[in-house]
Amino acid sequence: MAPLASYVKNTAPSLNRALTACPSCDLLLTGTTALENHAALCPRCNELLHRDKHNSIVKTFSLSLTAILLYIPALFLPLLTMGILGTESTASIINAIYNLFVQQQFFVGFIVLLTAVIFPFFTLFSLCTVSFGLLTDHKKSWMPWMFRHYNHLRGWAMTDVFLVGILITIIKMAHSAEIELNLGFFCFVSLVVVTIASQTASDRRLFWSLLEPTCTKTTSSPSKPRAPSKDNTHVTKHVVCHTCHKMVWPSKKEAQSYSKCPRCGEKLHHRKKNSIMRTWALLCSAILFTFPANILPIMEVEYFGVPERSTILDGIVYFFQDGSYGIGIVILTASILVPLFKIIGLTIILTSIHFQWHTGRRHKAAMFRLIEFIGRWSMLDIFVIALLCTLVQFGFLSTITTAPAAFYFTCVVISTMLAAVTFDTRLLWDNDESTS
Ligand SMILES: [Zn+2]
Ligand SMILES: [Zn+2]
Known part of the structure; x- marks a missing residue:
């Protein structure tokens, strides 16, 4: 178990560049970047704030690229063949989804299509392109958008759950029929392992800090912490982006016009609306x-x-x-x-x-x-x-x-x-x- 990083609790906003807020409980903190082989947890709510990941960009790129190469055979090749009294039937993932549509289960089929096919591919593609861009120092304007949607959709990409579903199906049918594992099954197992490894290797804090446009890091940025002013033209209440966790200190004027995170483009709210x-x-x-x-x-x-x-x-x-x-x-x-x-x-x-x-x-x-x-x-x-x-x-x-x-x-x-x-x-x- 990795030891916790140390924190300096800070209850008043200052010009400290390392000042941040816990995305889970909003506690103001400093020094939340974990040291090598360490994890940083929030002292109030125990949320994992940062975990050091060695060589994150190279590992993320190579693993997500491998997963993309495995994606097509894992999806289209037969996973299993089942035989009863000399007759055989096979199932692939695409086949199983198509069958749900044939049986008029359109909503169920659509959700399975999203969670087992579309979202897994999108998350892998996002990780691969963004990490490649960072690796080669070719940052594009669409990268924050891709990485933002990766963060939203990675919980909805369920290839790992589908794999457990395949294993349960095998055990369930093994009593009454002959089950043969096909090439698609081995590709799918590899896809799930490599997908989990690529997501684990990605250091989200590092990715966001590298994706941040240079102009938002400057002192004139609304994201820079400000001390309260006497004429009350500045708002001292911070706003933390729900997606990339960037802390923004908008003035009253900026709070009225500034509605998007300067780093990832997400709409900014003090708390999620309604x-x-x-x-x-x-x-x-x-x-x-x-x-x-x-x-x-x-x-x-x-x-x-x-x-x-x-x-x-x-x-x-x-x-x-x-x-x-x-x-x-x-x-x-x-x-x-x-x-x-x-x-x-x-x-x-x-x-x-x-x-x-x-x-x-x-x-x-x-x-x-x-x-x-x-x-x-x-x-x-x-x-x-x-x-x-x-x-x-x-x-x-x-x-x-x-x-x-x-x-x-x-x-x-x-x-x-x-x-x-x-x-x-x-x-x-x-x-x-x-x-x-
Ligand atoms: Zn917290
Ligand atoms: Zn953001």
Whole structure:
């Protein structure tokens, strides 16, 4: 475990160039750049502020380029071949998505297309082009835009979740059919490993500091910290960019006209606009979608012409009855416990802000980080169903198709993920007289 970097807590704005604010709780800090092989954490909310990454640009470029080269074969080559009584069927990722559209699951198919194909490619392409530009010192005006969208979309690129979905499909079907791993599977495993490595290698703070236009670093920039003036023409309240974490000190005049971050172009707000209301709205939608998602069938299995519809819970019970406790627990966690935890956790956080319950804020901040981290793993069940519906197509012998709950369950996952995006964690720490 890397030791923590030291901090000098600073409660009053100064002309110190290293002055910054925690993006999670807005505490003013100095010296947040981690030393070699160290990590810097916020002393108030425990947010990871910076982790030193050696040779970040070269590693990011080479790993993201490798991932892009693996992308096409991983997507189009068959992942698995399944055989029952001499008949065979294969599934690739593109094949599985196409099959969802054929089965009239347009929304589910569209979300799987975005999360398993489009967003992973965009994030890799962004990392590759931006790191190449920085490596060769050819900075272009579109690079901050690319890197900004990389930061927004990397949580929505779910090739790693899809890989776990493939493994569960293999274990699920291994009892009843012969499963053969194809070249596409090995390309996809390599793609996931290299993608994770490239994202881990990228030092976001270093990338942003190199991407910053030179003019915004000068003393005439509105981003420069200012001391309060006697005639009150300067606003002393800082604004931290939600995306690149640049701290801006706009004057009253600049605050009226200056609406975009000078570094990444993101709209600047002291707090995310209507954060509480939007998060409540998305949370309520998720709660409403949870009922049909769990009551209605999610999958229809036709065995020798006899259809049988099963809900999410039926699928979990099947794994436990079959003795596959490991997969049963994984599906139970991803499909039921994680959405439930996200809904309960966000309700606790929002209620505590509404009633100004200031106790246990570090724990609530940690709970929110966990909600953000695990949110995407709920898509696991949808990916497994997409693969099963493509693989198990043996006519009269056995077929699997999606059922209505797939739509509602996807809505639950998307609503809770968007709720986490719209929530501004800094609201948890506002009016904190004890530490800020
Ligand atoms: Zn903090
Ligand atoms: Zn910014």
